[in-house]
Amino acid sequence: DTGVSQDPRHKITKRGQNVTFRCDPISEHNRLYWYRQTLGQGPEFLTYFQNEAQLEKSRLLSDRFSAERPKGSFSTLEIQRTEQGDSAMYLCASSLAHGLVTEAFFGQGTRLTVV
Amino acid sequence: QKEVEQNSGPLSVPEGAIASLNCTYSDRGSQSFFWYRQYSGKSPELIMFIYSNGDKEDGRFTAQLNKASQYVSLLIRDSQPSDSATYLCAVNRSGGGADGLTFGKGTHLIIQP
Numbered sequence: 001d002t003g004v005s006q007d008p009r010h011k012i013t014k015r016g017q018n019v020t021f022r023c024d025p026i027s028e029h030n031r032l033y034w035y036r037q038t039l040g041q042g043p044e045f046l047t048y049f050q051n052e053a054q055l056e057k058s059r060l061l062s063d064r065f066s067a068e069r070p071k072g073s074f075s076t077l078e079i080q081r082t083e084q085g086d087s088a089m090y091l092c093a094s095s096l097a098h099g100l101v102t103e104a105f106f107g108q109g110t111r112l113t114v115v
Numbered sequence: 116q117k118e119v120e121q122n123s124g125p126l127s128v129p130e131g132a133i134a135s136l137n138c139t140y141s142d143r144g145s146q147s148f149f150w151y152r153q154y155s156g157k158s159p160e161l162i163m164f165i166y167s168n169g170d171k172e173d174g175r176f177t178a179q180l181n182k183a184s185q186y187v188s189l190l191i192r193d194s195q196p197s198d199s200a201t202y203l204c205a206v207n208r209s210g211g212g213a214d215g216l217t218f219g220k221g222t223h224l225i226i227q228p
Contacts, residue, residue: 042218050214055214108157
């Protein structure tokens with residue numbers, strides 16, 4: 001399967017702990033995105049990378065959140081000092097940026113529960 | 116605040132009928148528009164995209180775009196129970212090197228056997 005892969009699929013953590021999620025994009029895709037989705041809402045954009053460069057971060061992304069894509073391949077999203085409000089599905093997507101339309105394909109997501 | 120609006124539903128449609136899903140957007144700079152399907156507990160799955168005014172057909176799905184009215188729709192012909200899902204409308208984020216998508220909250224579609 002050459003789709004977007006995320007790990008872990010589920011994470012339960014205690015408030016105040018740090019968590020890290022991993023995303024492996026489709027291999028030839030140069031753009032990688034992180035979104036957050038809560039129940040009853042559409043995904044919200046968090047950040048995106050072109051190759052290894054992080055080009056944009058949403059104002060939704062507090063200083064407790066950091067993302068990296070060190071070699072332009074896989075990416076990690078770390079949340080420090082988790083809060084209950086961080087409980088959500090964290091979605092990664094990738095795309096091959098070309099022309100007018102950039103089709104993004106999502107991974108299965110990581111469901112985070114902060115207790 | 117750039118927004119994408121959808122009726123949250125639920126929208127109930129009998130099997131075999133046409134389901135019509137609507138979406139409006141606020142950013143006139145948006146150029147491409149996407150429909151994703153999301154089953155409960157799963158991640159969004161791309162159905163189709165459109166960037167020119169008019170209709171675009173792909174199998175049982177037709178996307179319609181009217182940029183003057185800032186309106187996008189998705190028609191599903193011959194609806195099947197397996198089409199029951201939440202349908203997310205998404206619009207490309209535009210300006211200042213922005214990328215990624217702005218999503219609506221989704222419309223919950225129920226196909227009644």
